[in-house]
Amino acid sequence: MTRVSSVRRFALCVSLVAFAMSGCTTSQFPSPPLRQNPEFTYDASGVTHATLSAAEQPVNVGNERYVSLVFNGDYDSPLIRTRPGGTMAIRLDNRMDEVTNLHFHGMTVSPLDQGDNIFRMTQPHQVGEYNVKLPPDHSPGAYWYHSHFHGGSQRQVSAGIAGPILVDGMLDPFPELKGIKEQVLVLRNFQKTLTGKVASEIITSAPSIRTINGQEVPTIDIKPGETQLWHFINIAANQYFRISINGQTLQVLSRDGNTVTRRVDTDQVLIGPSARFSVLVVGPPAGTYDVETGSGNTGPAGDQYPMAKLAILRSSGQQVATKQITSPYPPAEDLSKIAVNKTRQFAFQDSATAPTAFLINGTRFELDRVNTTVKLGDVEEWRLFNPSQELHQFHIHQVDFQVTEINGKPVEFSGYRDNVFIPATGSITLRIPFRDPIILGKFVYHCHILEHEDGGMMQAIQVVKPEDYEQAVKLEPLGGLYGENNQLCSYLRNTGRDPKASSPLIPRTN
Numbered sequence: 320m321t322r323v324s325s326v327r328r329f330a331l332c333v334s335l336v337a338f339a340m341s342g343c344t345t346s347q348f349p350s351p352p353l354r355q356n357p358e359f360t361y362d363a364s365g366v367t368h369a370t371l372s373a374a375e376q377p378v379n380v381g382n383e384r385y386v387s388l389v390f391n392g393d394y395d396s397p398l399i400r401t402r403p404g405g406t407m408a409i410r411l412d413n414r415m416d417e418v419t420n421l422h423f424h425g426m427t428v429s430p431l432d433q434g435d436n437i438f439r440m441t442q443p444h445q446v447g448e449y450n451v452k453l454p455p456d457h458s459p460g461a462y463w464y465h466s467h468f469h470g471g472s473q474r475q476v477s478a479g480i481a482g483p484i485l486v487d488g489m490l491d492p493f494p495e496l497k498g499i500k501e502q503v504l505v506l507r508n509f510q511k512t513l514t515g516k517v518a519s520e521i522i523t524s525a526p527s528i529r530t531i532n533g534q535e536v537p538t539i540d541i542k543p544g545e546t547q548l549w550h551f552i553n554i555a556a557n558q559y560f561r562i563s564i565n566g567q568t569l570q571v572l573s574r575d576g577n578t579v580t581r582r583v584d585t586d587q588v589l590i591g592p593s594a595r596f597s598v599l600v601v602g603p604p605a606g607t608y609d610v611e612t613g614s615g616n617t618g619p620a621g622d623q624y625p626m627a628k629l630a631i632l633r634s635s636g637q638q639v640a641t642k643q644i645t646s647p648y649p650p651a652e653d654l655s656k657i658a659v660n661k662t663r664q665f666a667f668q669d670s671a672t673a674p675t676a677f678l679i680n681g682t683r684f685e686l687d688r689v690n691t692t693v694k695l696g697d698v699e700e701w702r703l704f705n706p707s708q709e710l711h712q713f714h715i716h717q718v719d720f721q722v723t724e725i726n727g728k729p730v731e732f733s734g735y736r737d738n739v740f741i742p743a744t745g746s747i748t749l750r751i752p753f754r755d756p757i758i759l760g761k762f763v764y765h766c767h768i769l770e771h772e773d774g775g776m777m778q779a780i781q782v783v784k785p786e787d788y789e790q791a792v793k794l795e796p797l798g799g800l801y802g803e804n805n806q807l808c809s810y811l812r813n814t815g816r817d818p819k820a821s822s823p824l825i826p827r828t829n
């Protein structure tokens with residue numbers, strides 16, 4: 320179910336007209352070589368210094384020029400590279416006329432103070448400082464950063480206030496793969512208006528143009544037999560990608576920054592909003608092959624996506640020896656084998672009455688309220704139900720989890736993840752280890768279809784020391800034990816904004 324107000328209906332029409340007029344633009348342009356993201360990397364002491372300047376300005380998107388909200392003047396945001404034990408020292412230079420902030424998606428880092436604190440805001444034309452310290456045992460892999468400004472996250476993320484992160488070290492357990500080429504493939508989609516702007520919100524039921532690193536159908540080069548590691552990072556606000564390469568085998572090495580525990584081969588990967596898949600691709604015999612995203616829908620009341628060509632894989636040159644994994648996969652604990660400390664149930668549901676709201680256990684996101692209190696050290700089982708006629712995309716900050724059941728059927732363990740979709744009228748069972756003391760604090764879980772998150776499908780959670788548990792539960796209606804970190808609440812109160820409203824702070828007409 321997509322919320323469609325009269326303004327949105329107008330925008331939808333504009334988008335559809337623009338889409339129809341654009342025709343098949345890709346065939347008029349030669350396929351460009353895949354762009355490499357501009358990159359910030361770490362110094363000898365392990366600190367990555369990065370300035371992300373957010374502004375509304377003209378940028379190239381695909382083959383055309385638009386106006387959008389972007390970082391550092393580019394629709395394709397910079398890659399932030401870090402490593403376990405490293406620090407990301409980031410200046411969020413907000414040159415927009417609206418509030419924003421940053422979330423470091425998937426990372427097991429502190430949610431407090433200048434860390435991954437989504438309750439902090441950076442005001443228009445102010446600078447926000449982030450100092451995100453990764454523990455030495457942080458899982459290497461693909462992550463991302465994005466605006467988590469409640470009520471405006473869909474609009475800002477789809478415009479461009481989002482980008483990729485790589486934590487180095489994924490190949491360390493596999494010295495036999497040393498030196499293989501890695502490609503960062505940032506997946507997004509956009510819609511355009513007749514006024515030459517990127518549509519300010521993605522209308523989920525209307526067609527969109529899907530890009531890799533901001534490009535329409537780039538060419539990715541490989542040699543026959545060559546092994547490459549491709550990091551697919553879905554930073555789209557609402558869009559699912561189901562990616563295949565002409566039936567080629569894709570060997571999944573990592574999901575959501577978690578290396579798999581055993582060999583996982585597939586001929587397609589379903590990459591939901593916020594998900595990351597790092598896959599080994601082997602160069603096929605010389606020739607060109609389409610990298611496609613398949614058609615799909617998100618349920619009877621959900622959205623329809625047509626199939627699209629995303630890129631061209633061009634295999635050429637001398638055959639080279641294929642590198643394969645021979646080392647054992649790094650182990651991870653199978654949490655289905657242990658006794659859990661607590662079981663909870665959550666219903667992710669679209670409200671049946673207008674205006675459409677998106678609810679967890681019957682309520683919209685309530686500012687300054689904590690819904691769930693967890694004792695540090697516990698492993699919990701969460702049963703997520705979806706009575707809606709469309710799927711929802713569960714994500715929790717700060718921790719990874721194990722999916723143990725889908726629609727009541729057991730899932731064989733192959734590693735952790737940080738997002739999963741709950742099928743329409745179905746269910747998912749998870750086990751979540753709340754063990755790492757770095758996660759102490761207050762954070763959120765929500766649907767990562769950002770239209771739904773902005774619509775209220777989000778709750779706050781606090782992880783506290785066992786000795787603080789009783790007091791923390793009493794403080795739940797007052798914002799919990801870490802209420803003083805909640806700048807979002809005070810900002811919205813001071814501006815007189817209805818904390819339950821889901822419209823963006825500054826309404827936009829395009």
Ligand SMILES: [Cu+2]
Nearest residue numbers: 711766768771
């Ligand atoms: Cu949802």
